[in-house]
Amino acid sequence: MAEIHQILFNMHILYSLALGVWASATAARNEPISGNYWGAVVTYALLAGATLLVGVVLLLSGYQPGSERIIVYVLYMLWLAIIMPGLFSMMRGRDDRQAALAFALLAFFNFTTSLSMIERQLIGPWVPLG
16 A cells, blocks of 8 residues: 555656646746646646545554654645645636746645655655554
């Protein structure tokens, strides 16, 4: 199960980077954000939620991330799961250049946050509690 968590988290990192590049390119071309991008944002949120769900299953199975900071792990994963749809909601569905820049900035921030989680061993290796 820990390997599945790692794979999902790695996918999440790459997906964050891709969303940032995509939104940056959209802003650079001064085009509106497409429906395809909104679908990708939903996919991003589902991927982060699935990663969190696998992490919770690991926690309930008696494992913890190597850093022993379970609350920090859960808070970060909740952030990653809800912030992109949250930004969409706060911007009330805007699809202009500024919205694209905001989504690009947030996606790159999430990318670097996720890398930071790896460096601080918040996502593994998973070890038995105790």
